[in-house]
Amino acid sequence: MSEGANVTEQRHLTPVLTKRWLSPNSWTLATYEQLEGYTALRKALAAHPDQLIQLIKDSGLRGRGGAGFPAGMKWGFIPQNDSKPHYLVINADEGEPGTCKDVPLMMADPHSLIEGIVITAYAIRANYAAIYVRGEVIHCIRRLHAAVREAYRAGYLGRNILGSGFDLEVVVHAGAGAYICGEETALLDSLEGRRGQPRLKPPFPATAGLYAAPTVVNNVETIATVPYIVNGGSDWFRSMGTEKSPGPKIYSLSGHVEKPGQYEAPLGITLRELLDMAGGMKDGIPLKFWTPGGSSTPLFTADHLDVPLDFEGAAAEGSMLGTTALMIFNETVSVPWAVMKWTEFYKHESCGKCTPCREGTYWLEQILHRMLRGEGTPEDVETMLDVCDNILGRSFCALGDGATSPITSAIKYFRHEFLELCEKNSGGVPAPALAGAQG
Incomplete structure (x- = not known):
């Protein structure tokens, strides 16, 4: 890693999204509350919903599920005073080959997702939220169910949350293992009990989503980021990452690296820096090709080691940031x-x-x-x-x-x-x- 990269690491690589992951019993409500858990919710419930939408817009938070659409803008599309119920749906159907960030997040810190759900639902005036989880990850589903039960018992879910007058019901729904249900409209069809197939758009989910009502569909990592923005503010969030792609991101490294796993870093970090964090190429065999965001993103080669891994940097070189699933292949692979x-x-x-x-x-x-x-x-x-x-x-x-x-x-x-x-x-x-x- 270069001298400049070392400075970047010292200044910005303080864990945000993953800061609780190594704490004892990090998935429990007791541990979460000891480490600032649900403080953002109290702050959010004291604000007006429109203020929260504006905060997320100002922060520049972009969807972490692959497309990178601005989250605050998506929330703002929800029509108000339309006499229809509003819904929040969490896309936890992590099926992109190489992607393994949402399941570890839900396993290690499920309450960060639940707190983000309550804040988001309050902002978009939704009283019902569904977490659509990939059916194969039964261990993750059980942990989510346990966390939701804890949140209900503590008064963070249900009726009159923390005395605010806001009601929210949350359900955990297990999918049946179809990759297509990661596409938001196919996911909605599956939630409604139909075969998971994409819908014709328009209309978009913001106006005709779940049960033909206004719906926000966001990725797990996107919603789990929301409590940190509420507590830290938009300027703090923008102090990490780049101007157009602000904030921290969880990068999933797999394949021929010495230490595969999840690496949190500000958007705009390079593979060269991430490889340095991961101990380099396995057995010292040189890099041949890699994916910046899962198998559905165009390949990069060893010539792209210094491409900034943010939405603009990857696109400028002919690929996509996607889900930041970096599959690393050495020279032995055809x-x-x-x-x-x-x-x-x-x-x-x-x-x-x-x-x-x-x-x-x-x-x-x-x-x-x-x-x-x-x-x-x-x-x-x-x-x-x-x-x-x-x-x-x-x-x-x-x-x-x-x-x-x-x-x-x-x-x-x-x-x-x-x-x-x-x-x-x-x-x-x-x-x-x-x-x-x-x-």
């Missing part, structure tokens, strides 16, 4: 093999509602399988690009777009690997690079 595994995932998880995604992911998987069996031709590379072009921007939701990202970016930076695979394996001999990746 790029076509990795892309094939991701494509298998997207083909399996496509809901089938729209033709470009349903058919396109199927044929992309078939082509990649053929190439990796040694039966591909150089023309297959152009065919894949053509299929991706017919999916991108033409599918019903972002799943289709995300499925094209690893393929198009891999061909952009590693076209030679796809061509070599076709040339070397014209006789059906397994590729050494593939064998190494699988081994």
Whole structure:
């Protein structure tokens, strides 16, 4: 890490979102209250809801679920005095390959999410909130249920919260393991008891969401950040990160690093700095390629070590910040093999509602399988690009777009690997690079 990066680390890498994670019994109400828990709620309930919306707007908090949409603006879209019930839905259906920040947060500090939910619901005038959790993480679901029960007993949920006159009911809903339900409108359909499929937009959830009523859908990390902003203020929050991407962020490092895990840092940190924090590349084998925000974001290479990992920095280099799921691959990995595994995932998880995604992911998987069996031709590379072009921007939701990202970016930076695979394996001999990746 450079001298300047060291200064940054000393000045800004004080834990905010993760500060309670290593405390004994950090998931309990007793520990949470000892460490400033629910102090922000008392402060928020003493303010006017519109003041809270303006505070979040001023802070510049952007959605941590992938899209980076300004949270305060989303809250402000909710119509008021419309005689309809308002709903808050927490997207905890963490299914993006490589993403592992929300589940650890809910396991270690569930009350930060619950406090953020109450504050957010108060701000948007919602009296009902649902936490939609990925069904496979049963341990996390149990911990959330326990935390919600504690909050009800302590008067932080239910009727007349802390004597404010504000009522809020919170339910924890377990999904059934569909990646598509991470898309906000498919999640809402699933909550309503229907098959999880994306809805046509407009109308948007802000005006016609859950049960056709105004709804805010936010990611776990986004809502868990809210209490810290209420206590610290917008200027304090903006002292971290960058001008357009302020605040701290949880980065998930996995793959070929010495110490994989969750690393909290201000937005705008680089992979070079994060690798330094994570002990460097595993066994000293050099970096080959990596994802800045999960498999649905275009790949980066070793040439992108110093790209600022904020919403603008990643976009300027042709990718997306996404969920800050950094999957790190060293030089032993075959790029076509990795892309094939991701494509298998997207083909399996496509809901089938729209033709470009349903058919396109199927044929992309078939082509990649053929190439990796040694039966591909150089023309297959152009065919894949053509299929991706017919999916991108033409599918019903972002799943289709995300499925094209690893393929198009891999061909952009590693076209030679796809061509070599076709040339070397014209006789059906397994590729050494593939064998190494699988081994």
